[in-house]
Each structure stands twice: as C-alpha cells, then as structure tokens.
Amino acid sequence: MSMLEIKNLHVRIENREILKGLNLTVNAGEVHSIMGPNGSGKSTLAQVLARRENYVVTEGEILLDGKDLLAMKPEDAACEGVFMAFQYPIEIAGISNVYFLRSALNAIRKYHGKKEMDAMDFMPFYKSKMKLLEVDESFMTRSVNEGFSGGEKKRNEILQMALLEPKLCILDETDSGLDIDALRIVANGVNAMRSPDRATIVITHYQRLLDYIVPDFVHVLVDGRIVKSGGKELALTLEEQGYVGVEAEARATAVAV
Amino acid sequence: MSTTIQQLPSYLETFLQLQKQSPVHHQDSWLKGVREAAFTSFCQLGFPTLRDEDWRFTSVAPIANTDFQLAEVASGSVTEKDVAPYRLEGLTAQLVFVNGRFAPRLSRLPETLKGLEISSLAEASETHRALVEKHLARYADSDKEAFTALNTAFFEDGAFISIPRGLALQEPIYLLYLNTGGSSPQIASPRNLIVAGENSQATILEDYVSLAPGVSLTNVVTELVAADQAVLHHYRIERESTEAFHVSTLSIQQERSSTVNSHSVLTGGALVRNNIQPVLAGEGGNCLINGLFISNGKQHLDNYMHVEHRSPHCGSHQFYNGILDGESRGVFHGRILVCQDAQQTDSKQTNRNLLLSDTAQMDTKPQLEIFADDVKCTHSATIGQIDEVALFYLRSRGLDEAAAKGLLLFAFASECLDRMSPGPIRNYVSKIILRALPQAKQSEETL
Numbered sequence: 001m002s003m004l005e006i007k008n009l010h011v012r013i014e015n016r017e018i019l020k021g022l023n024l025t026v027n028a029g030e031v032h033s034i035m036g037p038n039g040s041g042k043s044t045l046a047q048v049l050a051r052r053e054n055y056v057v058t059e060g061e062i063l064l065d066g067k068d069l070l071a072m073k074p075e076d077a078a079c080e081g082v083f084m085a086f087q088y089p090i091e092i093a094g095i096s097n098v099y100f101l102r103s104a105l106n107a108i109r110k111y112h113g114k115k116e117m118d119a120m121d122f123m124p125f126y127k128s129k130m131k132l133l134e135v136d137e138s139f140m141t142r143s144v145n146e147g148f149s150g151g152e153k154k155r156n157e158i159l160q161m162a163l164l165e166p167k168l169c170i171l172d173e174t175d176s177g178l179d180i181d182a183l184r185i186v187a188n189g190v191n192a193m194r195s196p197d198r199a200t201i202v203i204t205h206y207q208r209l210l211d212y213i214v215p216d217f218v219h220v221l222v223d224g225r226i227v228k229s230g231g232k233e234l235a236l237t238l239e240e241q242g243y244v245g246v247e248a249e250a251r252a253t254a255v256a257v
Numbered sequence: 258m259s260t261t262i263q264q265l266p267s268y269l270e271t272f273l274q275l276q277k278q279s280p281v282h283h284q285d286s287w288l289k290g291v292r293e294a295a296f297t298s299f300c301q302l303g304f305p306t307l308r309d310e311d312w313r314f315t316s317v318a319p320i321a322n323t324d325f326q327l328a329e330v331a332s333g334s335v336t337e338k339d340v341a342p343y344r345l346e347g348l349t350a351q352l353v354f355v356n357g358r359f360a361p362r363l364s365r366l367p368e369t370l371k372g373l374e375i376s377s378l379a380e381a382s383e384t385h386r387a388l389v390e391k392h393l394a395r396y397a398d399s400d401k402e403a404f405t406a407l408n409t410a411f412f413e414d415g416a417f418i419s420i421p422r423g424l425a426l427q428e429p430i431y432l433l434y435l436n437t438g439g440s441s442p443q444i445a446s447p448r449n450l451i452v453a454g455e456n457s458q459a460t461i462l463e464d465y466v467s468l469a470p471g472v473s474l475t476n477v478v479t480e481l482v483a484a485d486q487a488v489l490h491h492y493r494i495e496r497e498s499t500e501a502f503h504v505s506t507l508s509i510q511q512e513r514s515s516t517v518n519s520h521s522v523l524t525g526g527a528l529v530r531n532n533i534q535p536v537l538a539g540e541g542g543n544c545l546i547n548g549l550f551i552s553n554g555k556q557h558l559d560n561y562m563h564v565e566h567r568s569p570h571c572g573s574h575q576f577y578n579g580i581l582d583g584e585s586r587g588v589f590h591g592r593i594l595v596c597q598d599a600q601q602t603d604s605k606q607t608n609r610n611l612l613l614s615d616t617a618q619m620d621t622k623p624q625l626e627i628f629a630d631d632v633k634c635t636h637s638a639t640i641g642q643i644d645e646v647a648l649f650y651l652r653s654r655g656l657d658e659a660a661a662k663g664l665l666l667f668a669f670a671s672e673c674l675d676r677m678s679p680g681p682i683r684n685y686v687s688k689i690i691l692r693a694l695p696q697a698k699q700s701e702e703t704l
Contacts, residue, residue, distance in 0.1 A: 050649075050653045051653070052649055052653075053649070054645075073652070073657075073658070074649060074652035074653045075652045075653075075655055075656060075657045075658070075661075077653075078652070078653055078654055078655040079655050083653075083654075084653060086650065089650075090644075090646055090647050090650040092647055092650070092651070092665070092668060093668060093671075093672065094667070094668030094669065094670075094671035094672060094675070095664055095665075095667075095668045095671075100651070100654070100664070101654075103656060103660065103664070104651075104654040104655045104656055105655075107654075107655040107656050107657065107660065108655040111655070143668075160654065164654065164655065
C-alpha cells in the first residue's frame with residue numbers, strides 16, 4: 001500500500017476550480033517534487049493535504065495509509081503524520097515557540113496514547129533540533145514567528161517539522177525568499193529527516209532547491225493537473241526551457257481530450 | 258403666579274430614605290458638609306442617561322430602577338474560609354473589606370515602617386485628619402459625576418494608604434473587597450485614598466469579588482495622588498457575580514515627573530462601568546492605562562477613560578483589549594484632553610477587540626481634544642474575529658480547535674499581561690484571566 005494516494009482530485013475555492021482531476025501516488029521513503037507555473041494549483045494541493053477547510057473538494061479521494069484524509073480535521077491529519085511547512089508562516093504574538101511546540105508535540109503524543117513529554121525531557125530534544133537548523137536558542141522564548149526574518153520563519157517551519165516527526169512532509173515553496181545560506185540550512189534539515197518510513201513532497205517554482213534536496217520524482221502541475229512526470233532530470237529541463245513548453249503541451253492534450 | 262413641579266425620578270425618593278438610614282449621615286464629623294454637598298449634587302445631577310455624551314452606550318436604568326438598601330454589616334458572618342480562595346500568599350499587607358467596610362479580623366497588616374500608613378479610611382479620617390482632608394474629595398468630582406457624588410455622600414469606609422517620601426515599597430499591597438450578595442439588592446460604597454509622597458514607589462491591587470450571587474451595586478471611588486517623581490502601579494480586578502452592578506472611578510492626580518501605571522481587568526458583573534481619570538498636572542508625568550475585559554452572556558462592560566494633559570512633556574498611553582462572547586456588550590470610550598499649555602504631549606490610544614459570537618456587540622469611541630499645537634497624539638481601534646489562518650496554523654500542528662482557540666485568546670489577553678511588571682500580581686492576574694477564558698483552561702496547567 002502506498003503512503004499517499006490522490007485520485008482524481010477536484011478542488012474549488014470561492015467557486016473557481018483550481019485542481020481539475022489530480023492523480024498522485026507517493027510511497028514511503030520517496031521524495032517527490034511538484035513544480036509548475038504560478039497559479040497552477042501547487043499551493044492548493046498543499047493546503048488540501050493539510051486540511052484547510054475553505055478549500056472545497058468536489059470530487060476524488062485522498063488516502064493516507066489507506067485512511068480517508070478528506071474526512072480528517074487539520075489536527076487529525078497532523079496527528080496522523082501530515083506536516084505542511086507554510087509558504088507564509090503565521091506570526092502569533094504572545095505564544096512562545098517552546099510553549100507552542102511542546103503543546104503540539106503533546107497533542108500528537110496524546111493522540112497516539114503516548115505519555116506527554118514534560119519540560120525536562122522536551123528541552124534537550126528541542127535544543128538538539130535547534131542545533132540542526134542552526135537556530136539561536138533565543139528562538140525558544142520568542143513568540144511564534146513574531147518579528148522573524150523570512151529566513152528565520154522558514155527555518156522555524158523545518159524546526160517544527162523535525163520536532164513533530166511527521167511521516168508525510170509537505171514543503172510549500174519553502175525556498176521562496178531564501179538566500180543561499182538559509183536554503184542550505186533548510187535543505188540540511190530536510191535531508192536529515194529522509195528515512196525509509198517517511199515521504200516528502202517538495203513544492204517549488206524553481207529548480208534551485210532541488211540541487212540540495214534531490215527528488216526521486218518530479219511532476220509538473222499545469223492548470224490543476226499533473227501533465228508530466230519524470231526523474232530529477234525533468235527539473236533541469238524545466239529550468240532551461242521554462243514552463244512554456246509543457247504548458248503548450250498541456251493545452252494541446254486538453255484540446256485533444 | 259404658578260409654580261411648576263418637576264416630576265422627580267423615583268430613585269431620588271429611595272436615596273433620600275437611604276441617606277436618613279445611613280450611619281455616616283448622623284456622624285458629627287468634618288466630612289458632614291462634604292457629604293451633604295455631594296448628596297445635593299447627586300439630587301441635582303440624577304443618574305446619567307444615554308443623552309449624556311459620556312454615557313452614550315451605557316444605560317444605567319437597571320441601577321436606577323432597583324430598590325436598593327444599604328449593604329448590611331456582614332463582616333461577622335464572613336469567615337477565613339470564605340477569604341481563603343482570594344488570599345495572595347506571601348503578601349504581608351492584605352486588607353479585607355466586607356460590603357465596603359474594613360474587616361480587621363480578616364486583614365493582615367505589615368509591621369509598621371516609619372511613616373507608612375495602611376489602614377481603614379474611616380479610622381484615618383480621625384487619626385490623620387489633616388492629610389485626609391487635604392486630599393479626600395479633591396480629585397474625584399462630585400459636582401459633575403453622579404456616581405462619585407453618591408459615593409461621597411454614602412461611603413463609610415475603604416482603604417487609606419500613605420507612602421512617605423522616598424520609600425520604595427517592595428511588596429504589593431492587596432485590597433480585597435468582598436460583596437456578600439444576598440436576596441435583597443444592596444449598595445456598597447467603598448472609598449479609597451492613596452497618597453504617594455515624593456520619590457516613593459508602591460504597587461496596589463484592588464480586587465472586587467462576590468461571595469454569593471444577588472443583585473447589588475458596588476459604587477467605588479479611589480483617589481490616587483502621585484507626588485513628584487512617585488511611581489505607582491495600580492491594579493484593579495473586577496470579578497463580581499453576573500448579577501452585580503459595579504461602577505468604579507479611579508481619579509489620579511499626577512505631579513511633576515510622576516509615573517502611574519493603571520491596570521484594569523474586568524471579567525464579572527452584569528453592568529460594569531470602569532472610569533479611569535488621570536490628570537497630568539505636573540510637567541514630565543507619565544501615565545499608562547492598560548486594560549482587559551472579558552465578557553459573556555448578557556454582561557455589559559463599559560471602559561471609560563478621561564486623560565487630562567495639563568502640563569508639557571507628559572505621556573499617556575492607553576491600551577485596551579476586549580474579548581466578547583455570547584450576547585455581551587463592551588464599550589471603550591477613551592477621551593484625551595490636551596490643554597493649551599501641554600506642549601510636547603505624547604499620547605496614544607489603542608483599543609483592540611475580538612468578537613467570539615455573532616450576537617456580541619462592541620462600541621468603541623476614541624476621542625481627542627487638542628488645544629496645544631506641538632503634540633503627538635494617535636488613536637486606533639479594531640474589532641475583529643479570531644484569525645482563521647492563525648487558527649489553521651495551530652491546528653495543522655496537532656492542536657485541536659478548542660486548544661488552538663484558547664491559545665490564541667490567551668495570546669491576545671497576554672498583550673495586556675505583558676504590560677504588567679513581572680511578579681506575584683501578574684501571575685495572579687494571569688490565572689484569573691485563564692479562568693475567565695473557558696477555552697484557555699487546558700493551558701492553565703502548563704503555564
């Protein structure tokens with residue numbers, strides 16, 4: 001059984017159809033990259049997987065290890081192991097990172113019938129992950145993302161991911177707005193988490209990130225459908241030729257259909 | 258010649274009767290004249306109506322239409338067990354008042370420091386008459402404000418605190434006001450006077466609670482004088498029963514380079530009006546008015562502040578956050594008056610509100626009146642709902658909806674907590690806020 005099976009997914013937001021019959025299968029241990037031009041539906045896919053409620057699924061299904069993901073609330077999906085690193089992480093004044101993360105981790109542990117982690121056990125665990133993401137310890141007591149630079153926010157997303165240890169990681173344009181140093185740190189964090197039990201979906205507009213997080217598969221999303229799939233070389237081709245070629249190809253196919 | 262007889266509001270009849278019954282009315286004291294003038298003023302003013310600009314959003318008809326009695330002397334029936342839940346452990350100065358009267362049996366007083374006075378106002382008006390007479394009823398205005406006039410006419414007791422010049426009190430002073438409630442509506446009128454000498458420093462907490470449900474009116478006036486360079490932290494917590502009416506007035510007189518930080522947290526009461534009225538009389542004074550109110554059901558919580566900048570180089574900063582649920586109503590009415598001489602005034606007013614239900618209602622009215630020409634004054638007000646994206650963000654990390662909401666509400670309330678100095682009072686207030694936010698309950702154990 002595959003970890004993630006997306007079949008004929010149709011999604012609307014505010015009466016506009018964004019995803020128009022998307023199919024994707026992801027197995028444990030694999031890294032998939034989804035590339036595509038702006039407005040093709042990449043972020044919509046990420047939001048739906050994380051169970052954002054204002055996206056309406058009109059058709060199709062998503063199975064996570066055989067369970068109906070579309071029946072899950074965002075917190076259930078998180079507890080079942082779905083983690084989306086936000087393209088634009090939210091600033092939450094008044095809640096410290098350490099408090100937020102321990103609450104989140106304990107919510108997930110509780111869901112699995114595990115004992116909650118006390119502050120004594122949590123701190124060394126948190127600190128080890130901070131080291132991985134090359135994050136200053138002052139992060140702990142700062143409010144969630146408040147006043148963080150773009151790079152700090154993205155590192156904080158991957159730090160959260162490293163702590164919560166999801167089985168399905170979704171990176172929604174995590175590379176956007178990052179300089180090369182931050183990109184390298186973020187990629188190191190993601191690569192450190194690669195394991196045979198875990199799958200990763202890397203959503204990006206640019207090939208650059210894939211130099212650091214090397215995917216097993218690359219899919220091109222155009223106008224709500226995956227129009228082309230291949231290995232990591234496909235990303236390089238796209239980088240050279242742009243999306244114009246695949247877009248034209250997609251239109252031709254759509255007309256033919 | 259004919260005379261027209263104006264129809265008098267029926268409550269005046271009630272209060273005339275109450276005045277005759279009031280023990281203070283028969284006392285032969287230097288205060289007698291002050292009280293009588295105040296009562297006359299109340300009779301002339303009458304209760305405010307919606308036509309009064311300062312009461313546009315708050316009708317006090319429920320108070321005017323209630324047949325009140327003077328609060329009974331109930332200190333004998335209140336036991337240590339009743340007080341225990343409100344004790345702030347570790348504090349040596351804890352004064353307890355039952356229905357507005359000092360209860361020495363339940364109070365704890367510190368060993369006296371030279372010149373420091375912490376006592377009952379009734380007692381102090383005899384033992385420290387000169388000081389009391391110099392300040393009492395000099396700042397709270399009985400000529401213009403009906404509730405202040407009513408308090409002045411009826412108060413029997415309250416707290417008297419005088420901090421001598423140069424003394425920095427490390428420990429906060431806790432004033433606990435117990436309302437015994439009961440089946441017949443009663444009115445209590447505590448009166449407090451706080452005088453902070455030059456270069457002195459102190460922290461004072463007033464906490465208003467109900468021991469039992471029942472219609473009541475607590476009409477309290479606190480006058481606070483900060484002499485040159487004094488630094489005062491004043492906290493007011495109002496958490497009476499949801500049947501209680503509560504009107505409180507804090508009149509602040511600030512002399513040169515003094516600092517007063519006023520913090521209000523309102524969570525209880527059916528109809529509540531909290532007036533904060535600083536006068537920045539001396540140059541270089543600074544005043545912070547920080548507030549949080551949390552309402553539910555049919556509560557009506559009105560936060561009124563009137564800041565008067567009379568001298569140059571003063572600052573006043575108001576921050577009020579409101580969280581409204583159910584069919585409750587909230588009011589923020591902040592008025593800043595900058596007099597002609599008050600150049601270089603730096604004044605800011607911020608009111609942020611969260612509505613948790615479709616039926617809650619918030620009226621916010623920031624108001625600036627500026628007669629000086631070189632000042633910096635800003636105001637802003639927002640009314641919104643819980644941020645859906647933030648809620649999704651927290652849920653996407655595994656927190657369920659209730660926990661995520663609780664966290665966001667507590668974070669919103671924390672903006673107010675963060676303006677309080679760290680210490681036992683802030684911790685105490687933080688727990689009260691958590692209890693008032695049912696959604697935030699599960700966060701309590703981890704804090």
